[in-house]
Amino acid sequence: MIKKLTCIACPQGCPLIAEIGQGRVSKVSGNKCPKGEEYAKQEIENPQRVLTSTILTQGLALKMAPVRTNKPIPKNKILEAMSEIKKLRLNRPVKVDEVIIENFMELGVDLITTRTVD
Amino acid sequence: MKLFDVIIIGGGVTGAAMARELSRYKLKIALLEKEVELAFGISKSNSGIIHPGTQNPSLSLKGRLCAQGNQLMRGLAQELGVDFKEVGELIVIFQEEEKARLRSIAQEAEALGVPGLQMVDRPWLRQHEPNLSPDIVAALYAPTAGIISPYRLVYDLAENAMKNGVEIYTAHKVTGIIRPADYFEIQSTGGIFRSRYLINAAGLWGDEIANLVGIQDIVIKPRKGEEYLLDKKLENLTNHLVFPLPTPTSKGIIVIKTSDGNPMIGPTAQDGEDKEDLATTDQGLNQVLASAQKLVPAINRDDIIAYFAGLRAVAGDDFIIRHENQCPGLINVVGIQSPGLTCAPAIALMVIEILRQHGLSLQKKRRFYKNRKPFTHLFALPLGKANKVIQKNAAYGDIVCRCEMISAQEIREAIKRGATTLDGIKFRTRAQAGRCHGGFCTTRIMKIMAEELNLPCSEITKRGPGSEIIKASRENEANDIT
Amino acid sequence: MISRDLVIVGGGPAGLAAALAAYENGVKDILLLERDQYLGGILNQCIHPGFGLQYFKAELTGPQYAERFIQKINHIKEIEVSLKSLVVHLTKEKALTYIKPGAMQTLTAKALIMGTGCRERTREMIQIPGTRPAGIFPAGLAQKLINIEGLLPGREVVIIGSGDIGLIMARRFTLEGAQVKAVIEIQKESRGLIRNVVQCLDDFNLPLYLRHKILKIHGKDRVEKVTVAEVDDKLQEIPGTRFELACDTVLISVGLIPENELIEMAGVAMDEKTNSPESSELSTTSIPGLWVCGNAYKIYDVVDGVTRDSAQAGKLAAEYLRNLP
Numbered sequence A: 001m002i003k004k005l006t007c008i009a010c011p012q013g014c015p016l017i018a019e020i021g022q023g024r025v026s027k028v029s030g031n032k033c034p035k036g037e038e039y040a041k042q043e044i045e046n047p048q049r050v051l052t053s054t055i056l057t058q059g060l061a062l063k064m065a066p067v068r069t070n071k072p073i074p075k076n077k078i079l080e081a082m083s084e085i086k087k088l089r090l091n092r093p094v095k096v097d098e099v100i101i102e103n104f105m106e107l108g109v110d111l112i113t114t115r116t117v118d
Numbered sequence B: 001m002k003l004f005d006v007i008i009i010g011g012g013v014t015g016a017a018m019a020r021e022l023s024r025y026k027l028k029i030a031l032l033e034k035e036v037e038l039a040f041g042i043s044k045s046n047s048g049i050i051h052p053g054t055q056n057p058s059l060s061l062k063g064r065l066c067a068q069g070n071q072l073m074r075g076l077a078q079e080l081g082v083d084f085k086e087v088g089e090l091i092v093i094f095q096e097e098e099k100a101r102l103r104s105i106a107q108e109a110e111a112l113g114v115p116g117l118q119m120v121d122r123p124w125l126r127q128h129e130p131n132l133s134p135d136i137v138a139a140l141y142a143p144t145a146g147i148i149s150p151y152r153l154v155y156d157l158a159e160n161a162m163k164n165g166v167e168i169y170t171a172h173k174v175t176g177i178i179r180p181a182d183y184f185e186i187q188s189t190g191g192i193f194r195s196r197y198l199i200n201a202a203g204l205w206g207d208e209i210a211n212l213v214g215i216q217d218i219v220i221k222p223r224k225g226e227e228y229l230l231d232k233k234l235e236n237l238t239n240h241l242v243f244p245l246p247t248p249t250s251k252g253i254i255v256i257k258t259s260d261g262n263p264m265i266g267p268t269a270q271d272g273e274d275k276e277d278l279a280t281t282d283q284g285l286n287q288v289l290a291s292a293q294k295l296v297p298a299i300n301r302d303d304i305i306a307y308f309a310g311l312r313a314v315a316g317d318d319f320i321i322r323h324e325n326q327c328p329g330l331i332n333v334v335g336i337q338s339p340g341l342t343c344a345p346a347i348a349l350m351v352i353e354i355l356r357q358h359g360l361s362l363q364k365k366r367r368f369y370k371n372r373k374p375f376t377h378l379f380a381l382p383l384g385k386a387n388k389v390i391q392k393n394a395a396y397g398d399i400v401c402r403c404e405m406i407s408a409q410e411i412r413e414a415i416k417r418g419a420t421t422l423d424g425i426k427f428r429t430r431a432q433a434g435r436c437h438g439g440f441c442t443t444r445i446m447k448i449m450a451e452e453l454n455l456p457c458s459e460i461t462k463r464g465p466g467s468e469i470i471k472a473s474r475e476n477e478a479n480d481i482t
Numbered sequence C: 001m002i003s004r005d006l007v008i009v010g011g012g013p014a015g016l017a018a019a020l021a022a023y024e025n026g027v028k029d030i031l032l033l034e035r036d037q038y039l040g041g042i043l044n045q046c047i048h049p050g051f052g053l054q055y056f057k058a059e060l061t062g063p064q065y066a067e068r069f070i071q072k073i074n075h076i077k078e079i080e081v082s083l084k085s086l087v088v089h090l091t092k093e094k095a096l097t098y099i100k101p102g103a104m105q106t107l108t109a110k111a112l113i114m115g116t117g118c119r120e121r122t123r124e125m126i127q128i129p130g131t132r133p134a135g136i137f138p139a140g141l142a143q144k145l146i147n148i149e150g151l152l153p154g155r156e157v158v159i160i161g162s163g164d165i166g167l168i169m170a171r172r173f174t175l176e177g178a179q180v181k182a183v184i185e186i187q188k189e190s191r192g193l194i195r196n197v198v199q200c201l202d203d204f205n206l207p208l209y210l211r212h213k214i215l216k217i218h219g220k221d222r223v224e225k226v227t228v229a230e231v232d233d234k235l236q237e238i239p240g241t242r243f244e245l246a247c248d249t250v251l252i253s254v255g256l257i258p259e260n261e262l263i264e265m266a267g268v269a270m271d272e273k274t275n276s277p278e279s280s281e282l283s284t285t286s287i288p289g290l291w292v293c294g295n296a297y298k299i300y301d302v303v304d305g306v307t308r309d310s311a312q313a314g315k316l317a318a319e320y321l322r323n324l325p
């Protein structure tokens, strides 16, 4: 089977063609760099995205603290992760890239801040 | 229950001008307005022209009150510190044969006492209005035409009226009127009021108010006018207001100067039925552009930075300003179509005369505050003066709307003087009215409003209930504390 | 009058990169003016990933990208940062006046770099007919409300224009629980990056209507619906294709315009079409010693290019100062 997709690993957005056999990607073409091949495999076998959002703060200089997962999480967990994030409230100053929740939702990724908030 | 001497229904320019004029006398006065702020009806969306008296027959009420209003506006503007500017107008023609029409306009205007009229020719036009179409052969020049900010006029009139004791109730829609004895009992969405005299200045809804007391012969139809504002960079596109020859129903599409600097083109004149239809249309835009380009060819579609539609309240050809003998004490001031903004101060005097004729005793107060505390607009000051203002009050240096240079202090001042909505702030200060249309400053303004009015951001509206800006807040969802 | 070697207007990625590069190339008196309360400019509200792939070889969010520069700047005492400082006046002699709480300052800059960014094109600029109720937002304003203030400005959203901010906001609204009814694009292709179409629309099955145009906005107090139609090659409505979409919010994402009113005031020769300076070489203007960089110079797709080119402007300014008599 052949699947067409668009690489999102960088702004080039190469159109990729992936050949799939037995649920696994056997060959990728159309990519201008090796990241494209990696992306196609990942996207077909286990699609993942980095999730970015904000969490509410209390008593800090900014009302919202921007956060992200430090690594991609499975695409089908994104909405669930959002509802978890919406419940959070941060009440201590944080530095950029500081871990807020380790092993977020048991997904093997950390939820980290993306801005220093005093 | 308190018995008022006079209650005015409607907080547009007509109502506000009457309230301010009446506040000279020892009277208990209230003004009821259905919207959450004043000037949210016709008076917010018009051309802002103080007409000289060249547009209406000399025998019409409109004509007479316009010429008089033009004169009165000057003193009024000075007392209140409103930005009236005399810029003069040109009524232009494209054919020699049309000169006869200009002459008859001039004759009518002279009969009304309009001063300084002058026929001007091509060389004059070339010199004084270089951007006009070369096809224009002559014009009638009326130097007394002026411009004003229509909503600021209403706010300033109302503020001064309040200072002189008038009670103003916004978000009070009049829903019923009875006359149980020799006074009126007025039901409103905010409670019941009693008054000996009642003035109906309800703009587009004047017929409904009249209906409440059984007067059936007033019917008000909306006539839509679309207007298109151009970039401020074109401030000097024309030096005068430029009119074509008028048609039977309208003054035609005008190239307008506004007190905020942006030129404006419009208005259309489209009769309709829906008194709430403030939509602009493609056809309107095309008509306005084509007509304006005939006058000033340099105007470009890309120059447009804002637009709106207003509805004129039309009840026949002329204003209706009369005491209703079938309902003693009621004065209808309706069908105040164009040039109602210009006429407002003259209408106020006329109505006072009618009140006097119908038994209201008018005694001047010993102390009438004719001036209003000026509103400091940073953008209107030369840099040196602005510096002093900022040094005296640091918050003037805290710029919120950068396109128009409006400070946090001005936003707070507007709120202190009655603004409760984003539009109210915009009309008073110009914040959000610049090139970015609030893209940069809306959030900050909302935060200042939330603070000053002690409201959550989710309750802040553009122009009253139903126009909330925000649908939800994270605040209501978060619970766990990390 | 006070005179400074180098003044930089704007503390977004352009100004930050220019300041650092100028310092690294030997300028020891730098004043950086930023009107906001924080450095970082528009990056602060761009909390999504996609920044720094070229420059840092890592996919950062906007605030992360900004903070890498801000931290460096904060450690350099030769770069004076003045926040809440809005420049309101500029002359061709590079005398500028700025306002901040409690003070108005006028000074001359020997060299001046403008990194004033851009603003969004508005509904008014494309003259969408209809009413003017609450619920019409430039996409960037919606972004600020959600990401900075934690306020959701709509529940049922139609997005006009498929620029990157519009696409990013389609995903952001979806993640916050709102329903994105449609993205309407008049051209045949999305105006944004393909990767944003994929990860912001396709990931959530959000419909993109190419070759469609909005005809009217309806609603008295709040947006109620929009009328949309398909267009032909001349971008004219195709009869019989009109339909309505119920929504409470319309986002406008139809492009960006460089903010250059100050240099225009100073008399810099401008390209009227793009609102950017006429420029023979990267970042230069018709006034010697005055450079424009970042989105004020031209609209960039990604921030890495801004950083690279603005650093170049900083370097040019350093050279210019060195060669002054």
Ligand SMILES: Cc1cc2nc3c(=O)[nH]c(=O)nc-3n(C[C@H](O)[C@H](O)[C@H](O)COP(=O)(O)OP(=O)(O)OC[C@H]3O[C@@H](n4cnc5c(N)ncnc54)[C@H](O)[C@@H]3O)c2cc1C
Pocket: B009, B010, B011, B012, B013, B014, B015, B032, B033, B034, B035, B038, B039, B040, B041, B042, B043, B044, B045, B046, B047, B048, B049, B050, B051, B172, B173, B174, B175, B201, B202, B203, B204, B205, B206, B209, B223, B224, B225, B226, B227, B267, B309, B310, B311, B312, B336, B337, B338, B339, B340, B341, B342, B343
């Ligand atoms: C497009 C356009 C351009 C114009 N240009 C000019 C110009 O250049 N120069 C000029 O002189 N004139 C101009 N006019 C005319 C001028 O704007 C009007 O004559 C004037 O604003 C009318 O003011 P008003 O107070 O009578 O009506 P409004 O401003 O409408 O005031 C009436 C008020 O009554 C309130 N109200 C209604 N019903 C109730 C109720 N039941 N209870 C309580 N309150 C109620 C309304 O909410 C409203 O605030 C123009 C008009 C239009 C539409």
Ligand code: SF4
Pocket: A007, A008, A009, A010, A011, A012, A013, A014, A030, A031, A032, A033, A034, A035, A036, A037, A039
């Ligand atoms: S294949 Fe490589 S170059 Fe092409 S889009 Fe993917 S990452 Fe970019």
